[in-house]
Amino acid sequence: MPSILMPALSPTMEEGKLAKWLKQVGDMVKPGDVIAEIETDKATMEVEAVDEGPLSAILVPAGTEHVKVNTPIAVIGAADAVPAPKTEVPKPAPATLAAPPVVTQSAPPEEANPTGTEMETMTVREAIRAAMSEEMRRDPEVFLMGEEVGQYQGAYKISQGMLEEFGPQRIIDTPITEHGFAGLAVGAGFAGLKPIVEFMTFNFSMQAIDHIINSAAKTLYMSGGQMGCSIVFRGPNGAAARVAAQHSQDYAAWYGHIPGLKVVMPYTAADAKGLMKAAIRDPNPVVFLENEILYGKSFEVPKGDDWIVPIGKARIARTGRHVTIVSFGISMILALSAAEKLAAEGIEAEVIDLRSIRPLDLPTVIESVKKTNRCVCVEEGFPQFSVTSELAAQVMTHAFDYLDAPVARVAGKDVPMPYAANLEKLALPNADEVVAAAKAVLYV
Amino acid sequence: MAVKSAYIARKNGKSDKPAPSNSGFTAEEELHAYREMLLIRRFEEKAGQLYGMGFIGGFCHLYIGQEAVVVGMQMAQKQGDQVITSYRDHGHMLACGMDPKGVMAELTGRRGGLSKGKGGSMHMFSREKHFFGGHGIVGAQVPLGAGLAFANKYRGNDHVAVAYFGDGAANQGQVYETFNMASIWKLPVIFIIENNRYAMGTAATRSTAMAEQLGARGSAFGIPFEQIDGMDVRAVREAGERAVAHCRAGEGPYILEMMTYRYRGHSMSDPAKYRSKEEVQKMREEHDPIEQVKARILNGKMASEDELKRIDSEIRAIVTEAAEFAQNDPEPDASELYTDIYVNA
Ligand SMILES: Cc1ncc(C[n+]2csc(CCOP(=O)(O)OP(=O)(O)O)c2C)c(N)n1
Ligand SMILES: [Mg+2]
Numbered sequence: 001m002p003s004i005l006m007p008a009l010s011p012t013m014e015e016g017k018l019a020k021w022l023k024q025v026g027d028m029v030k031p032g033d034v035i036a037e038i039e040t041d042k043a044t045m046e047v048e049a050v051d052e053g054p055l056s057a058i059l060v061p062a063g064t065e066h067v068k069v070n071t072p073i074a075v076i077g078a079a080d081a082v083p084a085p086k087t088e089v090p091k092p093a094p095a096t097l098a099a100p101p102v103v104t105q106s107a108p109p110e111e112a113n114p115t116g117t118e119m120e121t122m123t124v125r126e127a128i129r130a131a132m133s134e135e136m137r138r139d140p141e142v143f144l145m146g147e148e149v150g151q152y153q154g155a156y157k158i159s160q161g162m163l164e165e166f167g168p169q170r171i172i173d174t175p176i177t178e179h180g181f182a183g184l185a186v187g188a189g190f191a192g193l194k195p196i197v198e199f200m201t202f203n204f205s206m207q208a209i210d211h212i213i214n215s216a217a218k219t220l221y222m223s224g225g226q227m228g229c230s231i232v233f234r235g236p237n238g239a240a241a242r243v244a245a246q247h248s249q250d251y252a253a254w255y256g257h258i259p260g261l262k263v264v265m266p267y268t269a270a271d272a273k274g275l276m277k278a279a280i281r282d283p284n285p286v287v288f289l290e291n292e293i294l295y296g297k298s299f300e301v302p303k304g305d306d307w308i309v310p311i312g313k314a315r316i317a318r319t320g321r322h323v324t325i326v327s328f329g330i331s332m333i334l335a336l337s338a339a340e341k342l343a344a345e346g347i348e349a350e351v352i353d354l355r356s357i358r359p360l361d362l363p364t365v366i367e368s369v370k371k372t373n374r375c376v377c378v379e380e381g382f383p384q385f386s387v388t389s390e391l392a393a394q395v396m397t398h399a400f401d402y403l404d405a406p407v408a409r410v411a412g413k414d415v416p417m418p419y420a421a422n423l424e425k426l427a428l429p430n431a432d433e434v435v436a437a438a439k440a441v442l443y444v
Numbered sequence: 445m446a447v448k449s450a451y452i453a454r455k456n457g458k459s460d461k462p463a464p465s466n467s468g469f470t471a472e473e474e475l476h477a478y479r480e481m482l483l484i485r486r487f488e489e490k491a492g493q494l495y496g497m498g499f500i501g502g503f504c505h506l507y508i509g510q511e512a513v514v515v516g517m518q519m520a521q522k523q524g525d526q527v528i529t530s531y532r533d534h535g536h537m538l539a540c541g542m543d544p545k546g547v548m549a550e551l552t553g554r555r556g557g558l559s560k561g562k563g564g565s566m567h568m569f570s571r572e573k574h575f576f577g578g579h580g581i582v583g584a585q586v587p588l589g590a591g592l593a594f595a596n597k598y599r600g601n602d603h604v605a606v607a608y609f610g611d612g613a614a615n616q617g618q619v620y621e622t623f624n625m626a627s628i629w630k631l632p633v634i635f636i637i638e639n640n641r642y643a644m645g646t647a648a649t650r651s652t653a654m655a656e657q658l659g660a661r662g663s664a665f666g667i668p669f670e671q672i673d674g675m676d677v678r679a680v681r682e683a684g685e686r687a688v689a690h691c692r693a694g695e696g697p698y699i700l701e702m703m704t705y706r707y708r709g710h711s712m713s714d715p716a717k718y719r720s721k722e723e724v725q726k727m728r729e730e731h732d733p734i735e736q737v738k739a740r741i742l743n744g745k746m747a748s749e750d751e752l753k754r755i756d757s758e759i760r761a762i763v764t765e766a767a768e769f770a771q772n773d774p775e776p777d778a779s780e781l782y783t784d785i786y787v788n789a
Contacts, residue, residue: 143598169598175628180587180621187591190576191526193598214581215588222567224560225784227576259785283787311789 002051003072006060009038009045012241012292016040017065018073027055029076036062036073041125041296042157053077118303125295127269128158128234131276132196134305136166139194142280145172145185146198146235155200156236156295182208182233186215186285189229194280199235202251202289208233209254216285217260232279234288237265238330238380239428241293245416248424250381252329255287256357256390262311263357265289267332269299271355274309282311289357291330314361316368320348323438324368326391327378328354331429334410335378338434349438357387365391366398373404374441378434383411405441410434469678471746477519477677478737479755481511484535485734486763487544488708491534491551495712499771500551504565507535509707512733513638514539516680517606520688524601528576528589529608531566532638532706536608540573548766554773561776562784582643583616585609586635590622593633593697604691608636612643614658615651620665623697627665630696634687635662637701638674644710645718659701667697674702675731705731 006016017039023029029049036047057075060067067073122130136142143166148155150163150173163171174181178199185195199205205212212233220228239248255263262284266272272290279286301307317332318339327335332353339349350368354361369375375395377388392407413427469477488506495504507514510532518539521527529536537547542558550557551565558568566580576592579585589607596603613619614637626633637658641648648655659669668690672683680702687698705727709716716724741747 175621175624177621177624179618180625183584183587183618184591184594184622184625187528187576187588187593188595188598189591190588191592191595193595210581210584211587215579215584219567219569219577220787221784222559222563223569223577223784224558224562225787226559226571227569228787230787262786278789282789284789 002053002076003059004035004047004049004074004076006067006069006071006073007038007047008069009040010042012296013040013042013069014296015066015068018060018062018067019044021058021062023055025055025058029053029055038067041123042155049076051076119300120303121298122269122273122301123296123298124266124269124272124290125156125158127273127299127301128276128290129160129162131273132159132280133162133165135277135280136162136170138305139280141192142194142196143170143172144196144198145174145181147174147176147200149173149198154198156292158290158295159198178204178207179211182211183215185231186211186229189216189231189285190219190227194230196232196234196280199233201240201247201292202235202237203247203249205233205235205251212255212261212285212287213258217258220284221260228283229285230283231285232276232288233285234276234279235290236292236295237289238291239412239417239424242419242421242424244419248417250289250329250379250412251287252289252357252379253381253386253390255289256360256387257385258358260285261358262286263289264311264355265329265357266309266355267294267329267353269297270301270307271309271315271353273301274307275311275355277308278311281308286311289329294330309355312356312359312361314364315353315355316350316364317353318349318351320350320372322348322372323374323376323442324350324352324365324372325376325378325434325438326352326354326365326388328357328387329380331378331380334429334431334434337431338378338438341431341435342438347438347442347444354387360390360394362394362398365395369395369399370402373402374438375399375403376408376410376434376437376441378410378429380412380429383409383414386411405443408437408441410437469681469740471741471744473519474737474741474744474746475755477512477515478734478741478752479759480515480518480539481677481734481737482756483544483759483762484508484511484515484538486759487538487548487766488534490763490767491548492708492712494548494552494767494770500565500712501553502564502566503531504551504712505532505710506706506708506712507532509727509733510638510640510674510704511535512677512680513636513674513702513704514608516677517634517636517684519677519681520684521604521606522688524574524603525688526574526576526589526592526596526603526605527608528585528592528605529578530582530585530610530613531578531580532610533566533568533578537568537570537573537575537578540570540575542568542570542573542575544762544766545769548770549773552770552773553775554770555776555780556769556773560780560784562780583609583613583618586613586616586619587622587625589635590626590631590633590697593626593631593691594629596632597629602692603632604688605631605633606636607633608638610643611637611639611641611648611652611655611658612646614639614661615643620661623662623665623667626697627667630694632691632694633697634684634691635667635697635699637699638704639701640704640706642706642710642718644714645716647718657701659699662697662699667699669699669701671701671703674704675727675733675736677733677737
């Protein structure tokens with residue numbers, strides 16, 4: 001008899017809370033009946049039955065947290081049935097999650113972590129929200145605008161609770177009009193306000209890219225230094241999971257190309273918080289690239305509201321002497337897990353988290369390469385004209401005499417992101433490719 | 445929904461016969477308008493000359509013929525109201541009170557230019573004069589201008605932002621994205637459509653649906669609009685005052701479609717083959733904004749021929765001085781290549 005499985009209610013959901021049962025054992029259910037409520041990290045969602053029959057067993061009681069996607073939660077029909085592996089809602093099986101589990105970054109950036117700093121565990125989502133809220137409390141000229149940031153509490157719940165705290169004057173729901181509201185925010189920035197513009201995802205920023213580049217990034221120069229614009233453009237960037245080509249692009253290289261913009265792409269919650277605060281305080285336009293898959297990941301974050309990570313400083317996430325692996329954003333998962341695998345074979349990789357794409361912290365990269373003499377650069381974006389191609393060129397220019405092998409690159413494949421689970425997995429870089437690249441530059 | 449519209453219907457549907465103004469100017473106002481418009485005219489003629497001599501490069505879009513629009517609007521505004529426009533911006537800068545020397549030196553790409561020679565004709569700014577550019581991307585200034593208005597509303601002051609754009613720009617999607625936001629958020633922004641009938645070589649009638657009524661596009665958003673004789677500085681100021689009062693009262697945006705005409709080509713490199721010499725000649729002879737004021741001044745004996753001549757020569761002197769400065773000022777230092785990319789954090 002059909003068992004009901006914990007459904008995945010968003011492309012990146014891995015688990016959720018079974019909040020409430022709306023049917024009791026013995027109740028008849030018909031397809032379309034709402035039988036339960038589930039809380040994800042984003043929203044409370046209703047589960048509908050797709051089969052007909054009596055609800056014969058509830059396998060997961062109401063109130064249970066961390067119920068993994070695809071766990072059987074109830075049975076419809078004869079109670080003696082063994083829960084069949086039938087899926088109520090197709091499970092996305094996100095390819096990116098197939099990567100080995102994240103090694104939690106216990107060591108936040110040393111330069112800003114005086115010994116004795118108290119830490120707290122926070123998700124990236126909470127870190128970004130905390131940073132924005134703290135800065136809004138500190139400076140009344142900071143405001144947040146975007147689609148669904150207010151009443152809906154954020155498409156990805158980043159701004160949850162902020163409308164209640166700051167009110168509709170400062171948490172502004174916009175129409176679906178990226179070109180228009182990006183331009184409007186830049187105008188407000190010219191007038192001296194400090195807008196934070198949320199793109200529901202960066203894919204949609206292409207409609208606004210004219211204002212990001214032509215209006216926000218270039219006006220200071222064209223005005224001979226008179227008309228700066230302190231503004232943050234932020235939102236999830238890169239591949240989420242199974243959302244295909246138009247919703248899965250990484251814009252690091254696009255925005256990293258532009259003089260006048262600063263571009264950051266944090267991996268840890270500590271960096272997300274510290275860089276967001278730096279971005280809001282920065283008098284220049286900053287593109288802040290987040291990642292939906294990272295939103296729910298937890299990291300240790302220094303307590304308090306004075307935690308700032310300077311823009312333009314990379315972080316050595318792991319020290320090593322045989323090969324330098326440079327990455328940023330979600331690809332740090334691959335870099336770190338590759339380093340683990342290499343360590344098991346006696347290869348010590350130094351892993352650098354760039355954190356900032358523009359300005360690039362080349363000195364940190366070059367110093368490391370001078371020590372290891374080998375370099376692998378890892379990113380999720382398309383390979384041509386990419387952040388890693390820039391890194392390769394810079395390392396060649398500045399550390400040619402130190403290199404014992406050509407710089408290797410691991411990037412997304414040169415294809416629009418496919419939908420099929422297996423193809424998506426193939427299109428994205430993985431840790432084994434990073435391991436192979438490291439071995440190749442080590443000639444082992 | 446009934447649109448609260450102050451639309452002034454034209455009698456015969458021809459765009460060269462919009463409703464006339466009944467509002468009188470005082471002698472002082474007529475002379476002020478004369479002076480301001482003449483400064484723009486003479487400045488632009490000089491810019492055209494310097495372009496021909498190779499002192500000015502790139503694109504250079506002259507405002508000759510349209511002077512009454514910005515001068516009339518400026519007379520309706522108060523200190524601190526913001527202005528933003530397109531690349532056809534020299535007139536707006538002069539009307540905002542920016543230094544003609546600084547404007548001309550920017551045209552020639554010299555270090556004393558208002559953008560240190562790094563912006564050029566299309567990109568100049570002045571925080572002090574509340575002039576926010578000078579934008580080279582057609583239509584970009586419309587949401588930017590609404591953003592200035594947003595800042596006014598956010599800060600709770602009663603300033604108004606004036607965003608100018610052309611008949612061609614009126615076909616940009618971002619204009620309507622902005623109308624929508626300005627309307628729902630009641631932003632104090634005046635949208636001025638400078639309908640000079642052409643976008644480069646394309647007549648509005650060839651590119652634009654309902655081209656005889658561009659302002660009416662605001663009615664879909666509940667934004668009041670008027671079509672105004674933009675060659676008559678009095679009509680412009682009068683409509684500007686209605687628009688400003690509406691915005692200051694917190695009633696939201698307002699659209700003024702100014703029926704105007706540029707005498708010169710789109711830019712200096714435009715041979716203007718898309719319209720007849722007769723059409724241009726007719727506008728100059730029958731509708732010239734400066735000649736209209738001049739005639740009123742003389743007929744009303746507000747000033748004598750001699751007094752006007754004195755104003756003319758004062759203005760010529762200002763323009764000559766600006767041109768000389770712009771030709772002799774040095775180019776920016778090479779070190780300026782790498783400055784002003786970021787504000788130091
Ligand atoms: C987005 C964009 N497309 C095209 C151009 C090239 N262009 C510059 S001005 C212009 C015509 C605009 O006409 P209009 O808005 O009527 O203003 P006017 O020049 O008459 O003042 C065009 C097509 C541009 N600068 N920006
Ligand atoms: Mg035009």
